[in-house]
Amino acid sequence: METVIELNGVVAVLGQFPALAGIDLRVHRGEIVLLQGPNGAGKTSILRVCAGLMPIERGVGKILGIDLNTNRDAIRSRVGLLGHANGLYLDLTVTQNIEFWASTVAATKDEVRLAMQSMKIDGRLATVKASQLSAGQRRRTALASLIVRRAEIWLLDEPHAGLDAAGRNELDSLLRDAVRAGATVVLASHESERAGGLATRTVIVDGGSIGQGEL
Amino acid sequence: MTSRKSTGTSATRWLGVVVLLMLTLLALCGLVFSAEDVVQGSTVRLMYIHVPSIWVAYIAFVITALCSATYLSSKSRSLVWDRVAGASGEIGVIFVALSLVTGSLWGRITWGTYWVWDARLTSTAFLFITYIGYLAVRRLGGTHRQRARRSGVLALLAVIEIPLVHFSVKMWRSLHQDASVANTNAKVELDGLMLFSLFLGVVSFTLLYAWLVLHRQRVLFLEDAVADRGLDAAILSRRDEAQV
């Protein structure tokens, strides 16, 4: 099985603070890995490192075979990140937001329509400005923008937060579909019961390091 | 890293002695032995500080730009280049300030004004402000590499900006060819000793610059090393936080 993410002794800093104090992580294609741990453990930083946003201070990181120390740019566009923030333009409507992201990858109108459908974004919601959306609606808009970008690795930070039960089930089936189509998913959550059913593997993150993984 | 009590080595000590001797000689030649100017009298002696200062300032910024370019283009991205660039920038700012102050004093004594809007002086002022901005960007925080990249790009941008500003200012001032405005390009008649003193000034100031940069970049190395040790300690204590 192809290793899509390989982190060895990775240290990453925020200013002077070591958000990651030596991470060893291996993720294979087709897995749905849950990063679980308390707030401040470093889950977000792991995702940001894998997305190529956060530089590695020490250690080695390889995403899709590409070395993050030498060639961070190359993994971008192959990876999709949904962080704490949603990456939305608050003054644009839902449709305008998704269409913008679609145009950055030359996605077709059909792909946009499908993405909005799978996130249950109907005609009425589509015309609402992002600043007026609820947290869950913003999440769904952000996820639709992510779908349209056809990433190979999905990095999701607390994706279920703000979604109701129906929304969470939608998200779970969406992620399973994506994995079936060849993607890999890494999601972070501090809710221990939630994503247990979805994930193929759970990894404990605490104090900027990894604990034992369980299946 | 040997535990030395200072950032000096035998090389810098020798250099320091030479610099000290040359500066003393310069002071003697400039202040005592050389002649006064026919027109400007004793104030021309400011030239022996003013001209070498601006010369060194330009060298300093060229070095900053070259080191920044080297850092950004090299595969290994050794931080030495960044530290020398930063040290050179800091020393350069000091020498620009010195040249502005001496230029201003010279103007005040000779023509009665602290400032004239001529091309050279105005461009020099812009050089000063640009590098204050460079130093401010170096202090933005973040990792050593982030600092190196940001300030490196900025230093290279400055290589483009400074000539552009200089050229624009020159075009601008050429519109104002007043005979009554003080002409800072007025030729000062230089005899042999004055020329020698000027040359001595340029050489000794350049060596002084080198001595200052060598020491300063070592201090920057030590500062970075302290920060790295701090990081090591922080990593250990972060790991201890974990209940894993």
Add this chain to the structure above:
Amino acid sequence: MSTNFRLRRQITVAVARKDLLIEWNSRILVNQVAPFAAIVMVMFAFALDNDGILQQVAPGLVWLATLFSMLVVIQRTFAVESADGALDALRVAGVDPGALFVGKALALMVQLFALETLLVATAVVLYGVEMSIAGLGMAFVTVIVATIGLSFVGTLYGGLAAGARGRETLLPLLLLPVVAPVLIGATRATEAAFGSGGASISEGWPWIGLLAVFAVLFGVVGAVAFGPLIDE
């Protein structure tokens, strides 16, 4: 990541369109920046208190008001990127930084052009400036060329100053010295256009040349330097 020219052009257009759409939806330029610029022009009149002098220095005042307003507009154009982490998303999406740069600069150009047209009109009204047709033409060309240069350099430094705390306040310190050539050139060319102090139209052309050089230089350099500057 290989983006061909067509995709890059598409991204440039998408980014420019997005920024202009945001401005259209939020109307910050119209509701806040333009009135600010107009007030600045009025305050110049309070400070200088002399009709003759005002008329003579009108070109300089127009461009000073432009530069001060531009700082606000640039900070706004990057504030929308960091408000909800969109800049991060753009970087992760691997959007070509050069295309991103040109796109944002284009949107900035449109906004600044509108602003400057307003300011020139304000100068005509408030400061008693009179322009011939030829002068109007020169003013138009000056505004276009100066705006292109200001937009490129503003987007570049705006990117450096964007995002992290303590960086936004750097923008004026870094940007204002750099745009000195534009201030000098645009003011002289506008003097030629307004006929201030007896300047003739033809005197403006060398300055427009200077503005054009500035614009080209920073267009090229900016596209290359933008990527490293917005990266973490």
